[in-house]
Amino acid sequence: MVTRAVMAAVLLSAAPARPASAPVPREEYEVKAAFLYHFAHLVEWPAPTLPGEPFVIAVVGHDPFAATLEQVLAGKSVRGQPVHVEPFDGAADQGDARIHVLFVGHGVGDHVRQALAAVAGQPILTVGDDAKFTDRGGMIAFRITSAGRVAFDISLQRAEQTGLRMSSQLLKLARIVGPAR
C-alpha cells in the first residue's frame, strides 16, 4: 500500500495538473456522482435516522455537476432514505432536514472556506471536486490519476473528529492524507 501510495504520488506530481478553468467532461461527472452515492453507503453517521427523513446532499456553487448528480441519483435512496440533492444554503440544516453530504464543486473560490466553516465540527461528509480540497479543510477530495482514473484522498482524522465512521472498504481504496490516525 505504501509503495502504491508513493507511486501514485510520484505519478500525480509528474502529471500535468489540469487548469482550474478547463471544462470537466460529463462522463467524469457521472463517475463522481456514482462515487458520491457509494460514499454514502460506506460512511456511518452518528445521529440516528428519523423515519421519513431524507438523505440530503447539498451542492455548493453553480456547477454543472449538480445537474448530473440529480440525474444519476434520481429516485435512489441510502439506507431507506430517499436522496435529495439541494443547493447549499449556507447552514448545516437545510430547512427542516439535516445535511448528510456537502459537495463542493470546482471553481467556487472563497465559497469553499465559508461553506466548510458553516459545517465545521458537524457530522457532515464534505467532498470536494478539487484535488487540494483536503488541504483546505475537506474530508474527501476527488483527483484524477495519471491514468485518467478518478481517485480520491481522504482526511480520515478530520472525518472521525466529527463522529463520522468510514468503512475500511472505502479507506483501502483511498489515499489517506493529513495526520495519521
Next chain:
Amino acid sequence: MKAARWLADLPIGSKLTLLAGAASAIALLVSSAAFIAYDRATFDDSTVRRLSGEAAIVAANSATAIVFRDPEAAQVTLAALAAERDVTSAVLYTMDGAIFATYASDVGTRDPPRAPSDAFAGHAFEKGQLIVHRRVMFEGAPVGTLVMRDDLTARWERLRRYLATVAEVSLAALLVALLAGRLAGRAISAPILTLAGTARAVSERNDFSVRAVPRGRDEVGVLVATFNEMLDGLQRRDAELRRIQAELEHRVEERTGLLREAEDANRLKDQFLATLSHELRTPLNAIVGWTTLLMQGHLAPEAATRAVTVIDRNARAQTKLIEDVLDVSRIVSGKLRLNARALDLATVVKAAADSVAHAAGAKRIRLKLLLEAGTALVSGDPDRLQQVVWNLLSNAIKFTPAGGTVTVQVEQGRAA
C-alpha cells in the same frame, strides 16, 4: 477347463495360499475403491465449500474496488488467492462482461476462466477443473462476478497418495495373507502328506503294521483315524489269510504224505503179491512134475517113493505158505488172536530147529544151538513164536553157503 485342471493339480497349500491372497486382494480392492470413491466425494464437497467461502470473501472485498473502479485494489485483493495453491486463476468481471481484474498463477499456460453466463451461479466441475462463480454485490445490487478456477491438484495429489498407500498396504496384506495361507496350507497338507506316505508304504510293501500318526481331531484327523481303522481291519484279515494259507499248505503236505504212503503200500502189496505168487508156484512145480511122472507109471519103486515124499513135502510147504498168507491177512484185518501163556523159549527154538534140520542137512549146514533150558521163560503164543523162529532159521539156511554154520543163541537180556 485348463484353469480348472491346473487348480485341481495345485497342491492344497498353494490352493490355500491362492485363496487367502485372492480373498484379501478382492477385499482390499473393493474396500479401497469404496473408500477412495467416498473420500473423493467428500473431498470434492469440502473443496467446493472451501472455494465457495473463499470466493465469498474475495467477492465481498472486491465490491468497493469495482464500484470505485479501482482495478489495482481488486488486483491486490485477488492476489491474496496466492495462498490457495490450487486456485490457478481468478477473474473479476464487471456487469457488462468486461474483465476488471485478474489473478493467475498459471499465467500464459491457460486462458482465463470464461465470463459467466447469467444463468450460471455456483460451481461446476469441468475438464478436471473446478470453476466457482460468485456474484459481487454492493448494497444489495450486483456489481460484478468473480470466477475462480481450481485445477484440483490437491485432489489428484490426494488420489495418488491414496493409491500409493493402498498399493503399499495391499502389498503388505497380500504378503501376510500369502504367509498365512502357506502356514495354513502346511498345517493342513502336512498330515495329508504323512497319510499319503503311510498309504504308499502300505501299498508298496504290503506292510499292514504301519500306522499314520494322528495330529488332531479335525477332518484330516478323522481321515487318519479311519485310515488306521481300515489298516487294523486289513492287518487282521491279512493275518487270517496267512494262517489259512499255512493251514492249507500243511493240509496239502499231509495229504501228499498220505498219498505217498498209500502209493508205497500199494507198491509193496504188488511186490508182495508177485513174491507170493512166485512162492506159491515153486512147490506146485515140483508137485505137478512128480505127479505127472507118477501117473505115467514108469517110475521104479524107490523113485516113486521119493516122488511121493517130494510131493508131500512141497504140499506141506505150500499149506504152510497159505497159512502164513492167511496169518498176514488176519494181522491186517486185526483178527489174529495170540494164545499167550507161559512157555520156555528154548523148547520153542528147539522145535523150530528140528523142523529145519532136514533142509540144513541137505546143504551140509551145521545148526548150532546155544540154549540153556529153563532160563528163557516168557509169556507168549508158542505156535507163533515157533513160526517166527522157523522163518528166521529158514532164511538163514537159505542164504548161508553150503557147509556153513547157523548159530541160534537164546540168552537172558536185561529187562527193559
